[in-house]
Amino acid sequence: MDPATGGAFVGTYRSYDLELTLPGGAAVPVHGITGVSVAATHRRRGLLSRMLNGDLAAARERGSAAAVLIATEYPIYGRFGFGPATRMAGLTVDVPRSGGLRPGLRTPVGGRIDFAAPEEVRELGPDLYDRWRLTQPGALSRPAANWAMDTGEVVLPARGWKEPFFAVHRDAAGVVTGLAVYRVDDKWIGMAPDSTLRVMDFLALDRPTANALWQLIFSVDWVQRIEVEDIGPDDPLPLLLANPRAAAPHVSQTDFTWLRLLDLPAAFAARRYAGPGRVVPAVTDPHGWTSGSWLLETTSDGTGRCTPTESPADLTLGVSELSTL
Structure with missing residues (x-):
């Protein structure tokens, strides 16, 4: 609400708890976001950033492995770490x-x-x-x-x-x-x-x-x-x-679900993999939540784990691109 207008609503934002099915059949807790809007009279004032950043931080503290939304406009949510993860x-x-x-x-x-x-x-x-x-x-x-x-x-x-x-x-x-x-x-x-x-x-x-x-x-x-x-x-x-x-x-x-990783160890350990392997991605994150180098190791039984590492990176990418992958 905007005090200058007598407390009129100038933005909306709704979020709620969901579960996301990963490869292998595991369901992990994720944070669903919908109903996001900012009045035309109050745009370019950082209202979307304040609502979204505060809510994502709270979701991460509660243990959500990721956040998901459906983007009405493609260019908006990449700067907050979201990437298109499924297609309609x-x-x-x-x-x-x-x-x-x-x-x-x-x-x-x-x-x-x-x-x-x-x-x-x-x-x-x-x-x-x-x-x-x-x-x-x-x-x-x-x-x-x-x-x-x-x-x-x-x-x-x-x-x-x-x-x-x-x-x-x-x-x-x-x-x-x-x-x-x-x-x-x-x-x-x-x-x-x-x-x-x-x-x-x-x-x-x-x-x-x-x-x-x-x-x-x-x-x-x-x-x-x-x-x-x-x-x-x-x-x-x-x-x-x-x-x-x-x-x-x-x-x-078109693209459908957009995803934003919040907890790399939880998200990558919950899913299953086609075979054994090892890769070290260096991740950049505008909020710092997933920044750093991570060792993703998978075994022949399909399980995997993701841990911080000092090993040289095999590739560098942003959290948006990692979320899409």
Whole structure:
């Protein structure tokens, strides 16, 4: 708040605790940052730096291994030590051209898909997501508030909400193994359907479950195109199609999660590695938290450790670049 304006708010900043899944399946505590803004009347006064630097220092003291955010503008956060660490991929599929899914795709024996009400998804979604995210390096925990907004329990005036389709997959034992959330617009050109199905969320614990959910999505009548705005860059969906060329990159190809390392020993010891090795990076950090030379050693069992060292550096890089790596 600005005392000169009678205590009016001139900036916003929100942060909260999250978990980040690392290669190998370990989840480490990280500091999530969102809702950052500075009023146009008070820019270039260091308000962003004061909010962000103080909050990062407090997060580091509490034991967060890193901080994460989604950057609305690319150039802003590099100077605070953040680097782009994951990418948002997406696909647009021309359904008639695709020929649909290839026949013979394996699906769970005895599995079934049912449409669920929003309140049911609020109950079963968090557990499914927590099981799913531990299989996905780069995935972040999902706060309860997100489930409340995504299922219409809480509606933000600026965001609004229209109930989508919630398709839940269960295995033969009745255990939930997948969830697909999608909307379909109702568009026609004369008497010809021209509808688009937009996948908003897609969680599958295994490939057969994913195949079953995609079969449902590709069976929806009157759909000419399927848009998946957020999908793993290595997702095999195009290879499931009779004609993979019908899947084109979505316009939402961009950087997504930005990460800022706060505790190198904790972050690098928690993840797993492909094989044994040794490297000494010399790190520069505008805040000094990770500055210095570090010995990263990994063993054949995939474990590793990161410790300060006096050994000559193999490479020199900033904490932003190290965070990206």
